[in-house]
Amino acid sequence: MKILIVDDEADIREILAFNLKAAGYEVFEAGTAEAALVGVRQGRVPDLFLLDVMLPGMSGFKLADVLRKEFKNSTPIIFLTARNAENDMLTGFSAGGDDYISKPFSMYEVLARVKAVLRRSSQGSAGQSGELVQAGPVSIDTVAKKVTVNSVPLVLSKKEYDILLMLASNRGRTFSRSEIIGALWKEAPCVLERTVDVHIARIRSKLGEFHDLIVNRAGFGYSIQ
Amino acid sequence: MKILIVDDEADIREILAFNLKAAGYEVFEAGTAEAALVGVRQGRVPDLFLLDVMLPGMSGFKLADVLRKEFKNSTPIIFLTARNAENDMLTGFSAGGDDYISKPFSMYEVLARVKAVLRRSSQGSAGQSGELVQAGPVSIDTVAKKVTVNSVPLVLSKKEYDILLMLASNRGRTFSRSEIIGALWKEAPCVLERTVDVHIARIRSKLGEFHDLIVNRAGFGYSIQ
DNA sequence: TTTTACTGTTACCATTCTGTGATAATTGTT
DNA sequence: AACAATTATCACAGAATGGTAACAGTAAAA
Numbered sequence: 323m324k325i326l327i328v329d330d331e332a333d334i335r336e337i338l339a340f341n342l343k344a345a346g347y348e349v350f351e352a353g354t355a356e357a358a359l360v361g362v363r364q365g366r367v368p369d370l371f372l373l374d375v376m377l378p379g380m381s382g383f384k385l386a387d388v389l390r391k392e393f394k395n396s397t398p399i400i401f402l403t404a405r406n407a408e409n410d411m412l413t414g415f416s417a418g419g420d421d422y423i424s425k426p427f428s429m430y431e432v433l434a435r436v437k438a439v440l441r442r443s444s445q446g447s448a449g450q451s452g453e454l455v456q457a458g459p460v461s462i463d464t465v466a467k468k469v470t471v472n473s474v475p476l477v478l479s480k481k482e483y484d485i486l487l488m489l490a491s492n493r494g495r496t497f498s499r500s501e502i503i504g505a506l507w508k509e510a511p512c513v514l515e516r517t518v519d520v521h522i523a524r525i526r527s528k529l530g531e532f533h534d535l536i537v538n539r540a541g542f543g544y545s546i547q
Numbered sequence: 548m549k550i551l552i553v554d555d556e557a558d559i560r561e562i563l564a565f566n567l568k569a570a571g572y573e574v575f576e577a578g579t580a581e582a583a584l585v586g587v588r589q590g591r592v593p594d595l596f597l598l599d600v601m602l603p604g605m606s607g608f609k610l611a612d613v614l615r616k617e618f619k620n621s622t623p624i625i626f627l628t629a630r631n632a633e634n635d636m637l638t639g640f641s642a643g644g645d646d647y648i649s650k651p652f653s654m655y656e657v658l659a660r661v662k663a664v665l666r667r668s669s670q671g672s673a674g675q676s677g678e679l680v681q682a683g684p685v686s687i688d689t690v691a692k693k694v695t696v697n698s699v700p701l702v703l704s705k706k707e708y709d710i711l712l713m714l715a716s717n718r719g720r721t722f723s724r725s726e727i728i729g730a731l732w733k734e735a736p737c738v739l740e741r742t743v744d745v746h747i748a749r750i751r752s753k754l755g756e757f758h759d760l761i762v763n764r765a766g767f768g769y770s771i772q
Numbered sequence: 773t774t775t776t777a778c779t780g781t782t783a784c785c786a787t788t789c790t791g792t793g794a795t796a797a798t799t800g801t802t
Numbered sequence: 803a804a805c806a807a808t809t810a811t812c813a814c815a816g817a818a819t820g821g822t823a824a825c826a827g828t829a830a831a832a
Binding site: 752 | 812
């Protein structure tokens with residue numbers, strides 16, 4: 323799968339590129355919308371755009387516009403936006419299959435989103451309901467950031483949501499407590515490992531009859547089968 | 548075990564080098580990515596890189612890229628990142644077996660990470676998704692941490708899993724009890740050697756008809772052929 | 773402000789896992 | 803064969819791990 327990163331900050335490009343490559347994607351970079359357009363016109367068409375909104379010269383939105391008009395394609399786009407009052411209105415918004423991630427974002431978040439978008443676009447299912455991560459009766463809309471269990475809405479707190487998403491989007495994989503903390507406690511990675519237990523317990527109690535969706539293996543950690 | 552530290556700040560290098568040496572590692576240093584590359588090209592290849600992301604000249608990511616391309620090796624890399632908006636996205640993230648630690652870090656954190664990474668790579672199990680270790684009918688997914696025998700799931704406890712993985716990823720090699728204890732009882736290496744027997748017995752009984760997968764040679768130890 | 777929800781910690785209990793000693797079985801040696 | 807050394811297996815207690823409730827501090831909302 324080919325991904326084109328368009329961002330004027332070389333550091334960000336590098337971080338994204340390196341880690342996406344490590345995750346097995348083929349990655350191209352461009353520092354400006356104009357450069358990206360040249361590449362695409364020469365035939366280097368990616369399967370997904372990672373597009374900074376704030377670009378010098380042609381903006382990310384303009385580029386998206388041009389791409390849509392010129393190629394009439396439906397290549398999905400993930401917009402990267404700096405977090406400010408203007409862009410906040412975009413957070414969680416999604417239209418025409420596109421998606422927004424606001425800086426600062428975590429690589430974990432980006433990777434999850436990229437994976438979801440590519441899977442969805444390869445499945446050809448339209449994006450009205452956003453990207454869905456399914457795990458048994460649980461369905462997570464990663465755009466709306468809403469969870470349903472057998473179509474019944476489930477209200478989770480941020481941490482509960484994060485943990486459930488991490489487990490659900492890696493079904494079968496067992497995460498140790500320290501892995502979970504390392505991935506989700508970016509601000510203060512110094513919480514006790516027992517904290518994870520408590521969050522798991524809270525998720526389970528909200529899951530009701532499906533409380534055993536999250537499996538624990540003593541000494542290994544937690545997983546969703 | 549050899550570790551190459553690449554960081555432009557001499558102070559940081561010194562602190563890391565001193566403590567890692569004290570912990571028994573062989574340590575090399577480089578102030579720039581270019582210098583590190585020269586050393587590696589001359590044959591001083593470490594078992595682990597500690598790589599600052601923000602280097603003058605060639606960045607840490609670029610160096611990692613070059614190393615991967617030029618040597619096609621899978622030497623693990625731990626990236627050191629200054630804590631700022633850009634690098635926050637990397638905290639706790641891990642892809643392709645690499646790892647991130649953000650400054651300021653504690654030596655305890657670094658040592659724990661180094662130890663974990665080296666153990667992982669010495670067991671021959673890189674961190675990418677679905678790494679399989681096969682041994683006859685037994686197949687071990689080192690990411691999901693699950694074992695199957697002829698595709699039938701096998702539920703093992705942590706210690707049982709560790710022992711089976713050690714034997715399976717070094718097929719044909721016979722490990723004495725003290726070798727097994729030395730490798731797997733890092734925390735409390737003062738258990739009786741008989742303990743290993745008991746764990747082996749428990750694994751064998753779970754293996755059912757394949758109980759003779761694990762072979763013992765009197766006086767030598769255990770192995771999987 | 774008050775109220776509410778969220779998060780992290782602790783404590784207590786249940787469960788699972790692990791190490792040990794006893795004893796039986798096997799292997800190697802004379 | 804007889805003996806010694808080593809390994810296999812069992813049962814049990816203690817240790818480690820996990821589940822859950824209650825509490826307190828904090829942030830967000832009313």
